[in-house]
Amino acid sequence: MGSSNHGTTVDSFLSNQSAKVFVAGHRGLVGSAIVRKLQQLGFTNLLLRTHAELDLTRQTDVDAFFAAEKPQFVILAAAKVGGIHANKTYPADFIAINLQIQTNVIDSSYRHGVKKLLFLGSSCIYPKFAPQPITEEALLTGPLEPTNEWYAVAKIAGIKMCQGYRLQHGFDAISGMPTNLYGPYDNFHPENSHVLPALIRRFHEAKVSGAKEVVVWGTGSPLREFLHVDDLADGVVFLMDKYSGLVHVNVGSGKEVTIKELAELVKEVVGFEGELVWDTSKPDGTPRKLMDSSKLAELGWVPKIALKEGLVDTYKWYLENVKQ
Template sequence: MDLSTKIYIAGHKGMVGSAVWRALTKQGYTNLIGKTSKELDLRNQQAVTDFYAIERPDVVIDAAAKVGGILANNDYPYQFLMENMQIQNNLIDGAYQAGINKFIFLGSSCIYPKFAPQPLKEEYLLTDSLEPTNEWYAIAKITGVKACQAIRKQFGKDYVSLMPTNLYGFFDNFDLQTSHVLPAMIRKFHEAKLNGNTPVTLWGSGTPMREFLFVDDMAEAVVYALENILPEHLYNVGSGTDVTIKELAETIQKAVGHQGEILWDATKPDGTPRKLMDVSKMKEVGWQFSTELNEGIAKTYEWFLENIESFKQVKI
């Protein structure tokens, strides 16, 4: 891959897209393209078609999506299904129609069945029913994976899908109504610390197990997929290790310095009991994670503190 290769990063202002941009810049890539949602509405097929015709990128990295946690997925099922399908369909088909030979599609571990054997292997896709609280987002992402697979199978193009585990890090969403579990905990413990170490109430029982990956590690996996031709269409990207939500809470509490009580609201849903990725296929092709959870949480909390006034989704 030439360092002057023209690379379009869809969703370059988001947590994942901005990490990919940083990683590519660090590697010396000089011809990166990014458009904000105001500049380019990815839900608009004609707008995306016109963008490809004008810019003519060599590679597309799709880090654009409508995302959120259990609450947001439950409250806005239609938007999570339809908008994600519109975004990815326009990007994938537009890239194929424009003759773009390399496309990296980013999805989520929620594409796998709720009660699939652990750890989750790529071949478990479509073998059973999904987790109901986020099936709308999952179904959209599954269609993206299958679209890239179909283009790869039928036309021989290098379209590959990377499925990250739960990501966190710089530019995460800390809005308590729409955020994922880790950034929500960071904010809750921080606010409780400021309020005199008041108790923190968290959803569920604390027993589900989750795997987390620092977003800059995910970006390195994207760079690896960019610079290499991977032999298969679908790869899990994660750490290959997991912790209970209770252990996660205690790790974040320690990093933040909160000294109050943790309370668990068992009336709230736990979601999938366990989601651990089998990352052996990525290891086999030569990539593995490098940032341990303690280090990643410490870096994320430091970033949270540095950006607490300017980051639009942190309103404390």
């Protein structure tokens, strides 16, 4: 039955629970959530390889893996990621490693007969001053955020590679662009974590040490969008099952929260009793960053995990898994 070149998948992903599914990057925040979701749905044949077992930057190794294992579906969640500091320090790594991983995986998938591939990007592919909320059409309409240009350019190349292989070879490669994600297996490192895990850690440490106050940078006025990683995993499965098209698809919650509201919510979830102080001498960053996920909503998918519920879940995971 398979899928035709017109992108109408007759044989749905969800009806293929015994099919070999290669989840690249299965130990990360995103990959681990996708694995949990697929296991819940009854997929029994997941192909998982650690970095030590398969180095995705090595073309011959990737090709040999595909030749031997012949996966039918591929979800590409492997990437080199990091915060502003890492991007500034290792620009060569961010462009080279990401280009190598995605080029090797997408090309081998096509050449070894994969039925469908989903490539995951990031909202940082969009221009720094893209109109809000950011639609898929904003791609390549203006300059990128200078701090993570190298990572963003690699991710844009991945989208374009999926499109190129679809146009030239009829290969069913699609792309999804998630908004800011959070949840189990996030990076809670004190120096290079993102805003939400950083807040969880700081409020927790303040609670444990009995501190009187927690100081947060800026005014708390910028608006941000967050999506629980289990919602993303659900969206990924939905796209694998229902979507086949040239254009990448935004995957967001469509809900905005100010950094102030976020900090208050984290304080409440963690149970920190002290004072929350804003250091307004520090910069705020971009005033607003919201993705337009109406394309995905029109296809019939909406997120299910409310922010507070998701924060409770994430804090519970932090307590059980992150060494104090």
